[in-house]
Structure formats: C-alpha cells, structure tokens
Amino acid sequence: MQEKNKTEIATLGEFGLIKHLTENIELKNPSTRYGIGDDAAVLEYPDRQILVTTDLLMEGVHFDLTYTPLKHLGYKSAMVNLSDIYAMNGTPRQITVSLAISKRFCVEDMEDFYTGLKLACDSHHVDIIGGDTTSSLTGLAISITCIGEADKDKIVYRNGAHETDLICVTGDLGAAYMGLQLLEREKKVFQGQQDINPDFSGKEYLLERQLKPEARRDIIERLHNMDIKPTAMMDISDGLSSELMHICTQSHVGCRIYEERIPLDYQTAVMAEELNMNVITCALNGGEDYELLFTIPITDHEKVAEIENIRIIGHITKPELGTALITRDGQEFELKAQGWNPLQKN
Amino acid sequence: MQEKNKTEIATLGEFGLIKHLTENIELKNPSTRYGIGDDAAVLEYPDRQILVTTDLLMEGVHFDLTYTPLKHLGYKSAMVNLSDIYAMNGTPRQITVSLAISKRFCVEDMEDFYTGLKLACDSHHVDIIGGDTTSSLTGLAISITCIGEADKDKIVYRNGAHETDLICVTGDLGAAYMGLQLLEREKKVFQGQQDINPDFSGKEYLLERQLKPEARRDIIERLHNMDIKPTAMMDISDGLSSELMHICTQSHVGCRIYEERIPLDYQTAVMAEELNMNVITCALNGGEDYELLFTIPITDHEKVAEIENIRIIGHITKPELGTALITRDGQEFELKAQGWNPLQKN
Numbered sequence: 001m002q003e004k005n006k007t008e009i010a011t012l013g014e015f016g017l018i019k020h021l022t023e024n025i026e027l028k029n030p031s032t033r034y035g036i037g038d039d040a041a042v043l044e045y046p047d048r049q050i051l052v053t054t055d056l057l058m059e060g061v062h063f064d065l066t067y068t069p070l071k072h073l074g075y076k077s078a079m080v081n082l083s084d085i086y087a088m089n090g091t092p093r094q095i096t097v098s099l100a101i102s103k104r105f106c107v108e109d110m111e112d113f114y115t116g117l118k119l120a121c122d123s124h125h126v127d128i129i130g131g132d133t134t135s136s137l138t139g140l141a142i143s144i145t146c147i148g149e150a151d152k153d154k155i156v157y158r159n160g161a162h163e164t165d166l167i168c169v170t171g172d173l174g175a176a177y178m179g180l181q182l183l184e185r186e187k188k189v190f191q192g193q194q195d196i197n198p199d200f201s202g203k204e205y206l207l208e209r210q211l212k213p214e215a216r217r218d219i220i221e222r223l224h225n226m227d228i229k230p231t232a233m234m235d236i237s238d239g240l241s242s243e244l245m246h247i248c249t250q251s252h253v254g255c256r257i258y259e260e261r262i263p264l265d266y267q268t269a270v271m272a273e274e275l276n277m278n279v280i281t282c283a284l285n286g287g288e289d290y291e292l293l294f295t296i297p298i299t300d301h302e303k304v305a306e307i308e309n310i311r312i313i314g315h316i317t318k319p320e321l322g323t324a325l326i327t328r329d330g331q332e333f334e335l336k337a338q339g340w341n342p343l344q345k346n
Numbered sequence: 347m348q349e350k351n352k353t354e355i356a357t358l359g360e361f362g363l364i365k366h367l368t369e370n371i372e373l374k375n376p377s378t379r380y381g382i383g384d385d386a387a388v389l390e391y392p393d394r395q396i397l398v399t400t401d402l403l404m405e406g407v408h409f410d411l412t413y414t415p416l417k418h419l420g421y422k423s424a425m426v427n428l429s430d431i432y433a434m435n436g437t438p439r440q441i442t443v444s445l446a447i448s449k450r451f452c453v454e455d456m457e458d459f460y461t462g463l464k465l466a467c468d469s470h471h472v473d474i475i476g477g478d479t480t481s482s483l484t485g486l487a488i489s490i491t492c493i494g495e496a497d498k499d500k501i502v503y504r505n506g507a508h509e510t511d512l513i514c515v516t517g518d519l520g521a522a523y524m525g526l527q528l529l530e531r532e533k534k535v536f537q538g539q540q541d542i543n544p545d546f547s548g549k550e551y552l553l554e555r556q557l558k559p560e561a562r563r564d565i566i567e568r569l570h571n572m573d574i575k576p577t578a579m580m581d582i583s584d585g586l587s588s589e590l591m592h593i594c595t596q597s598h599v600g601c602r603i604y605e606e607r608i609p610l611d612y613q614t615a616v617m618a619e620e621l622n623m624n625v626i627t628c629a630l631n632g633g634e635d636y637e638l639l640f641t642i643p644i645t646d647h648e649k650v651a652e653i654e655n656i657r658i659i660g661h662i663t664k665p666e667l668g669t670a671l672i673t674r675d676g677q678e679f680e681l682k683a684q685g686w687n688p689l690q691k692n
Binding site: 052053085 | 404406446481
C-alpha cells in the first residue's frame with residue numbers, strides 16, 4: 001500500500017485550512033442566502049418552520065479511528081444529523097461543521113473527512129454553511145448542527161402517539177451494533193500488528209450499517225406521497241427500547257411490541273449467534289440504527305402495509321399498561337432503556 | 347472554604363443530567379416554537395433573515411480551568427456566539443449547547459456552567475433550545491450554535507467597506523489579552539500550591555475582560571436608533587489586525603489606521619508596562635476583545651462622533667495602498683495578522 005502524502009496542518013494555518021477545505025463548496029438551496037466567510041451564515045425561510053438539531057462526537061467515545069476511515073466518519077457525522085431532521089418529518093437544508101483537530105492529523109486526513117461529509121450532504125441536497133476549525137490537545141472532536149425546514153402542519157413530534165396507534169419501524173435493527181462488535185473483536189485480535197487485513201466476507205452489511213448509515217429520506221418521501229402523517233416519530237439512535245420509551249413518556253401512553261415482529265437482517269442474527277448474544281437484545285438496545293420509529297393511526301394500516309421497508313411491530317396502549325415486549329412464547333416483559341449511555345458508570 | 351457538594355454525573359445519567367440542567371428553561375422568543383425535548387427544535391421566522399454561527403471550545407486550547415470558574419466559562423461561551431450575531435447587525439434569539447464532559451466533572455460543576463450560560467442568555471433574551479450532552483475521555487468540549495434574526499436590508503457583511511469610509515472600533519482593546527497574561531503569570535507563581543489567593547487589586551478590569559466579556563448589543567442598538575448602517579462589520583475575536591485584514595480582503599480595499607487613535611484602557615497600559623510588552627502590539631493582536639470593528643460612510647462622521655464608546659481609528663483606502671498602521675511619529679507599517687492561531691506550529 002502506498003503511503004499517502006502528509007501535509008502538516010501548520011503549513012496552512014487555521015484560515016488556510018478552512019479555505020482549502022471549503023473553497024469548492026457550492027450552495028444548492030434557495031434558503032441559503034450566504035454561506036461560509038462571515039461572522040454568521042444567512043438563511044431565509046419565509047413560509048416554513050425551521051428545524052435545528054446538533055450533535056457533538058468525541059474520539060474514543062463515539063468513534064474509534066483504529067477502524068473508522070475518516071471519509072466514513074465525515075459521512076456518518078453528517079448523516080446522523082440529517083436523520084434527526086427527517087425524524088421531525090422535515091427536510092434538511094444546511095449544516096455547520098466544527099472540528100477540533102490534534103497535531104496527529106494532516107491536511108489529507110481532513111480532506112478525507114470533508115470528502116465523506118460532502119458526499120452525505122450532496123446526496124441529500126444539503127449546504128455546508130459554516131463552522132469552526134480549531135485545535136485539540138488530544139482527540140478529534142466533531143460538532144455538527146443541522147438546519148431543516150418543514151410545513152408547520154407537517155412537523156411530527158414525539159408526543160403525539162394515541163391509544164390504538166400502530167407502532168412502525170423502518171429497515172432492520174441491531175446490525176450497526178453487530179458491526180461495532182465485529183470491528184471491536186477484530187481490533188483486539190490484530191492489536192499491535194501492522195498491515196491488518198481482516199476477512200469480513202459475509203459480514204459486509206454489518207460494517208456498512210456501522211460505518212455508513214443512511215438517513216431515511218426515502219421513507220419520509222414515501223409517507224408524504226401516500227398522504228400518511230405519523231402521530232409521533234423519532235429516529236433510532238440509542239436503541240429501539242429507549243426511543244419507544246421516549247415516545248410513550250412524552251405521549252403519556254403505553255405500548256405493546258411483539259418480538260416476532262422486530263425486523264432483523266440475516267447477518268445480524270448470524271453474528272449474534274457467533275458472539276453468543278441475544279439478537280433481540282441487540283435489536284432493542286444496540287443503537288446507531290438511524291432507522292425511523294413512528295406511530296400511525298390504525299386507519300392508515302392498509303396504506304402503510306403496502307410500503308416496503310416498514311414493519312408494524314406493535315401498538316400503543318393506555319399508559320397504565322406500561323411498555324411491554326411480548327415474546328414469541330407469549331410472555332410479557334417490561335421494556336427497559338438500557339440504551340447506550342456514555343455517561344453511565346462503568 | 348467549605349467544600350461544595352459533589353454529585354457524580356453517573357447518578358443522573360445522560361438524560362437525567364440534561365433534564366436536570368434544562369428543566370427550568372423558559373422560552374422567551376415568539377420565534378422559538380419548540381425547544382428542548384425532541385429530535386430537533388422548531389423555529390419560525392416568517393419575514394426575517396436568519397443568522398447562524400457556531401463555535402467549538404476545547405479545554406487546554408480555548409480555556410484553562412485552573413483559573414476559569416465554570417460559571418464564567420458558561421457565560422463567555424454563550425457571549426462569544428452572541429457577539430457574532432451582533433457583528434452581522436442582527437439580534438440573537440436561540441442557542442444550542444453541546445457539552446462533552448469527562449469523569450472529573452460533577453453535577454454541580456455543570457450547574458455552575460449552566461448558571462453562567464443562562465445569565466448570558468437571559469440578559470440578551472436568548473432561548474436555549476437544545477444541544478447534546480455526552481462524555482469525553484479527556485477535557486471538556488463546548489460547542490454552541492447561535493441563531494439570530496435581522497431585516498434583510500439591515501445585515502452587514504465583511505465585504506462592504508468602500509474607499510473613504512471611516513474605520514471605527516468600540517470600547518478598548520488588548521485588555522482581555524492582558525487579563526490572560528496576568529492569569530497565566532499567577533498560575534505559574536502558584537503552581538502546585540493549595541488555597542491560592544492571588545492579589546488582583548487594581549487589575550480587576552483586565553480579569554473581567556478575559557473572564558466575562560460582553561457582546562456589544564448596546565452599540566448595535568445605538569447605531570440602529572441613530573439610523574447608521576455600517577458598510578462592513580465584524581467582531582474582534584482574533585485581534586484588530588487580523589479582523590481588519592479580513593474586512594480589507596473581502597471588501598477589496600486598503601486601510602490606514604492611526605496608533606494614537608487605538609483605544610486603550612489605563613490598566614491595559616500599566617499591565618503591558620509591567621510585563622515589558624508593547625501595548626499597541628497587544629491591542630492589535632491580542633484577541634478576545636469581543637468589541638465591534640466597523641466601517642461607516644464618511645457622511646456619518648458627525649453622527650458617530652456623538653456616540654460614546656466608539657472611536658474612529660482610521661479610514662479605508664484604495665487596495666493598492668495596503669493595510670497600514672501610522673505610528674505616533676508618522677512612520678508607516680504594514681499590518682500583520684499575527685492573530686491567535688491555535689493551529690500554528692509552535
């Protein structure tokens with residue numbers, strides 16, 4: 001493998017680096033009136049409501065550069081924010097990107113990061129409108145804020161689920177978490193060795209789900225075209241259990257979901273088996289799926305059943321019934337949000 | 347001194363901590379339709395342009411917790427972002443706040459941070475609408491995004507300065523930098539000692555400028571009331587030289603500023619003397635003043651001359667004349683942006 005060129009960031013300086021990374025950025029959205037280059041960006045949304053979401057990603061906590069290529073990291077950093085805007089039933093339009101970089105990184109590393117970032121933004125027609133680039137004493141820190149738009153009447157909050165509503169999830173769950181387990185396992189196996197080239201064949205989907213998640217614009221568009229407005233919605237970043245409990249708490253309702261209805265990919269099941277883990281636990285608590293969890297009125301049942309990649313996994317109940325998982329053999333368990341909690345005690 | 351209570355963050359967890367810190371936040375602005383608690387906040391600005399700015403502050407690079415109380419840090423973190431919105435001739439309305447916290451911090455630390463943050467927001471009628479709270483392996487990272495509004499015709503960019511325009515700065519310069527030098531000196535003196543209680547009497551202004559900067563809303567309001575619209579404007583965060591060069595580059599003009607016109611506080615001059623530094627160099631390159639630098643048409647000269655806390659320091663020239671500082675003895679030097687560059691080689 002040819003060693004790539006390494007240009008020290010100091011040769012460009014802060015302003016030089018920002019200029020270098022952002023000089024070819026084209027603005028695509030009419031709502032972006034002014035992008036990078038002043039004290040603030042300028043936007044205009046005359047007849048729409050504006051959505052704002054933000055994420056802070058820290059090296060060693062949210063990502064491990066041992067096995068995460070910077071291009072993928074850029075892609076994923078943008079995508080997880082776009083996902084939050086779709087989860088409000090909105091359309092992402094702009095992002096700001098702040099990076100704190102340690103001396104370990106070179107200009108080409110940051111180019112890779114921006115390549116991934118731009119790829120995600122381009123495929124969702126999102127403008128990069130600003131940010132901050134500075135230094136860090138230790139790891140890489142990434143902070144992205146995403147701005148989107150929606151019709152006032154279209155925005156879907158977490159608090160609108162009603163009794164008898166159906167609970168739907170998109171895609172399949174647990175694969176990103178299995179991808180992470182796989183990467184962590186290989187990291188341990190190859191620890192200290194050079195020129196690592198592990199064999200991931202048959203497990204590509206798990207890696208893709210972990211390293212290159214896709215925000216579900218397709219589903220939002222499909223629901224819109226079929227005139228279905230969810231009563232509550234959020235994206236699944238911390239795990240199905242945790243998110244479902246957010247919806248139930250904020251909507252003052254309970255829920256029943258069915259183990260056999262939880263969508264799983266074949267590779268997820270195989271990997272869980274291999275690691276001696278319960279695949280349902282992984283699907284419930286794994287996190288980083290970036291699928292959508294939403295509720296719809298029961299009257300929309302037939303319309304939703306037609307849509308590919310949406311699975312009805314249960315229904316909303318009275319709050320007294322709590323949040324329940326019904327297993328294949330008919331037992332009832334209370335859902336727990338074990339969700340991914342980086343502030344938890346070890 | 348009584349040791350304050352220390353509650354481990356793990357006892358609350360991520361969601362608990364966010365809830366604890368944000369539960370008493372009241373939304374003050376009609377443009378804030380929905381704040382903390384969903385995938386994204388919801389804003390509405392029907393007839394206005396929207397300004398977006400963001401900053402990422404890293405422990406050890408942007409702040410030193412040895413001498414920066416967390417309450418002040420919260421205050422300053424918000425204020426530096428508000429300053430960017432005022433520098434566009436806008437009004438800040440909302441901020442999102444993301445924090446990455448290491449195990450070293452307790453709940454009470456974060457309360458202190460939020461106390462300062464809220465104080466800054468309250469005094470500028472700004473809503474805290476969201477953010478992210480997560481963990482960090484090492485230091486504290488703070489990312490704030492500020493959203494503001496402005497009339498389309500009122501926004502002032504960096505690129506509008508014209509030949510013969512007058513160059514104005516607010517307040518005085520170099521004091522925040524002197525405050526930093528003072529704190530760094532005392533830190534070295536007291537290194538390793540417990541119960542530090544250095545004597546800062548007579549230097550309070552320098553500390554205040556470093557630890558509790560104020561964004562210049564007063565000036566923006568005053569200019570508005572007197573019907574003066576600057577042709578170019580930015581806030582002074584990296585130092586007067588650096589900012590003036592941004593305005594000149596983006597406006598395709600040159601400038602002449604006069605040493606004797608640069609506003610200095612008495613304490614700044616005394617401290618520079620004490621540290622054997624050139625006070626003008628500190629004022630030109632110190633940074634963190636968060637004063638406003640702007641240009642006005644020469645026809646507004648008399649109006650501006652009436653306003654307290656604004657000093658005319660020079661004028662805009664043809665681009666061929668470069669960016670010049672005229673010293674007290676009439677010598678001409680080219681301005682250099684030594685500005686604060688954290689990515690610079692040591």
